[in-house]
Amino acid sequence: MKSDIQLKLISGNANRPLAEAIARRMTVYRGGPVQLANARVERFNDKEIFVEVFDNVRDEDMFIIQPTSNPANDNLMELLIMADALKRSSAQRITAVIPYFGYARQDRRTSARTPISAKLVANLITNAGIDRVLTVDLHAGQIQGFFDIPVDNLYSAPVFALDIKHNFKKLDEVTVVSPDVGGVARARELAKRIDAGLAIVDKRRSRPGEIESMTVIGDVKDRVCIIVDDICDTAGTLCAAASLLKDQGAKEVHAYITHGVLSGPAVERVTNSALKSLVVTDSIEQSAAVRKARNIRAVPLAPLLAQAVLNISNGASVSMLFTEETLGPIYEAFYPGH
Incomplete structure (x- = not known):
């Protein structure tokens, strides 16, 4: 070079x-x-x-x-x-x-x-x-x-794949989850990279910002679920999806989100949620609250x-x-x- x-x-x-x-x-x-x-x-x-x-x-x-x-x-x-x-x-x-x-x-x-x-x-x-x-x-x-x-x-998918392979030793237990139908292509791409199964959380809104119902498409019982998305803003949908996956029998729930906007009550929600870990990139400078959160970490871009x-x-x-x-x-x- x-x-x-x-x-x-x-x-x-x-x-x-x-x-x-x-x-x-x-x-x-x-x-x-x-x-x-x-x-x-x-x-x-x-x-x-x-x-x-x-x-x-x-x-x-x-x-x-x-x-x-x-x-x-x-x-x-x-x-x-x-x-x-x-x-x-x-x-x-x-x-x-x-x-x-x-x-x-x-x-x-x-x-x-x-x-x-x-x-x-x-x-x-x-x-x-x-x-x-x-x-x-x-x-x-x-x-x-x-x-x-x-x-x-x-x-970020190839970087996330490296991180998942490094931190999850039993990849045969992992299922990648899309938090909505629109993110299926992104979740499928990561699932292919780590040779994992795929599930979808189908959500219906009564009005913008309000979720009427959520349904899991796919088997997540006794699985280590990894939710994948590009943006996490207030974390309401993410935490609701994590709770639903746990209710459906998931062993653990983690999330890999490229851009951690994490505004408003997001950090408190993630900290008190069913998420064992939330992994973001450092595309956005992390606030002090994000850096202190016990279950949030960043991978470098x-x-x-x-x-x-x-x-x-x-x-x-x-x-x-x-x-x-x-x-x-x-x-x-x-x-x-x-």
């Missing part, structure tokens, strides 16, 4: 620890120091966002690391303003690394006179001068089509994202990172033997 690629990383305030971890991993991969660009991203008294980049970025390959998590609007504006600053400073190419893509759940009109906010955000990102987007587990794959620029959507950034900068394949065989060596320090 080339070591003279003129790429630079820059981070907003959304998830600085993840950006620093990516820089450290890239230092290891390249055999030379990779640091975050020297810049300041701050707010005026009226909460306007101001960005100043102190490093020279002319003709360089820039990667902005900025998930658009809570506060979504502030973090989105930081991303757009950083992109504008880099564009006006003659950066050769700007890639937005958005591990968690906010507004992704608003990917279609759910009723009359409602917006498609994910498309609006895609337009804003494109018009800000960003040339490429790198993200993880988009809520809906078709969001890639909202952009008129290339979008690389990485998957930095090894995956660092390699993806290098592949994009080198013009190499990104899809190679969809397999455990490729990720095994990258995650060797976390899961020895894989």
